Amino acid sequence: MKPPEVDRVAASRAAVAARRARASVKRAVNERRLSAVAVLDTALSSTESVEATMRVRDLLLSIPGLGPVRVDRIMGRLEIAASKRLSGLGVHQQQRLREFLVKRAPRVEQPEQSRLVVLAGPTAVGKGTVSTYIRENYPEVLLSVSATTRAPRPGEVDGVSYYFIDDDEFDRMVAAGEFLEWAVVHNKSRYGTPRTPIDTALSAGRSVLLEIDIQGARQVKAAMPEATLVFLLPPTWEELVRRLIGRGTESLEEQERRLTTARVELAAQDEFDHRVVNRDVQAAAAEVVELMQIQKAIDLHGKE
Ligand SMILES: Nc1nc2c(ncn2[C@@H]2O[C@H](COP(=O)(O)OP(=O)(O)O)[C@@H](O)[C@H]2O)c(=O)[nH]1
Numbered sequence: 001m002k003p004p005e006v007d008r009v010a011a012s013r014a015a016v017a018a019r020r021a022r023a024s025v026k027r028a029v030n031e032r033r034l035s036a037v038a039v040l041d042t043a044l045s046s047t048e049s050v051e052a053t054m055r056v057r058d059l060l061l062s063i064p065g066l067g068p069v070r071v072d073r074i075m076g077r078l079e080i081a082a083s084k085r086l087s088g089l090g091v092h093q094q095q096r097l098r099e100f101l102v103k104r105a106p107r108v109e110q111p112e113q114s115r116l117v118v119l120a121g122p123t124a125v126g127k128g129t130v131s132t133y134i135r136e137n138y139p140e141v142l143l144s145v146s147a148t149t150r151a152p153r154p155g156e157v158d159g160v161s162y163y164f165i166d167d168d169e170f171d172r173m174v175a176a177g178e179f180l181e182w183a184v185v186h187n188k189s190r191y192g193t194p195r196t197p198i199d200t201a202l203s204a205g206r207s208v209l210l211e212i213d214i215q216g217a218r219q220v221k222a223a224m225p226e227a228t229l230v231f232l233l234p235p236t237w238e239e240l241v242r243r244l245i246g247r248g249t250e251s252l253e254e255q256e257r258r259l260t261t262a263r264v265e266l267a268a269q270d271e272f273d274h275r276v277v278n279r280d281v282q283a284a285a286a287e288v289v290e291l292m293q294i295q296k297a298i299d300l301h302g303k304e
Pocket residue numbers: 123124127128146147150181182183185191192193211212213214215216217
């Protein structure tokens with residue numbers, strides 16, 4: 001395998017730009033938190049105000065870095081019902097919300113931790129589709145390119161879909177410790193995650209997404225316990241079978257083999273940190289990216 005040349009100047013410029021962007025996001029978070037306090041104050045001082053009719057949930061959602069999943073968790077902890085408006089808050093709820101908004105100011109000086117997220121799930125659930133959507137719509141996330149001994153399918157590009165390599169080159173990379181993890185998938189071909197691009201991206205502060213199988217996910221968790229494991233689920237088993245058949249890339253025999261593996265893989269979902277149902281590609285992709293941002297926001301605001 002010939003990984004692309006690393007342009008050190010461009011990489012260090014990109015790292016500086018990424019640091020600046022993160023600092024500006026932190027400033028924005030600070031400002032939005034203070035203005036959220038101002039909205040709360042107005043709502044509490046005048047029940048006639050527009051602010052008084054605002055839902056607590058919408059106020060929290062207006063803070064950068066807080067998505068729906070995390071906001072629901074915070075509201076649970078603050079013991080505030082999802083439908084509550086600012087004017088309807090009890091005294092203790094007001095205190096808890098204010099404390100959250102004021103006291104948990106972002107720790108701007110704290111270096112931001114970048115994130116490694118592993119996306120796994122049964123065959124044909126839509127891992128490739130969701131990952132491609134993330135690559136095309138969230139350029140700040142690096143999608144790792146694996147090496148494989150399987151033959152390219154029509155339309156697959158070497159270095160983009162996979163690095164297509166032969167058994168000898170795979171053996172060499174295993175022996176040289178160039179893989180973060182590797183596995184034989186569907187009892188057939190070998191697949192591995194090259195380590196270097198991931199280390200480079202994480203140290204430049206980028207989030208990294210690995211779309212790999214469950215054996216690989218377990219190895220990554222063992223090597224890097226800070227990694228977040230996400231399991232992609234089909235809405236139903238019937239829909240999974242429909243997607244596999246609909247894709248039309250496997251023979252009947254191969255489909256059978258993959259469905260057998262899929263049953264075993266679905267049984268492993270509890271080992272994962274999060275489960276995301278792939279009903280709609282755009283929504284599933286947003287949920288996966290939000291899981292990266294949740295962790296970033298925890299880094300920004302301190303543990304919650
Ligand atoms: N462990 C591991 N699994 C991988 C890697 N790259 C891809 N896979 C998995 O290999 C399986 C087969 O991938 P592929 O041949 O592209 O077929 P797919 O089932 O259509 O995605 C999928 O479950 C991928 O998630 C890797 O680097 N390591």
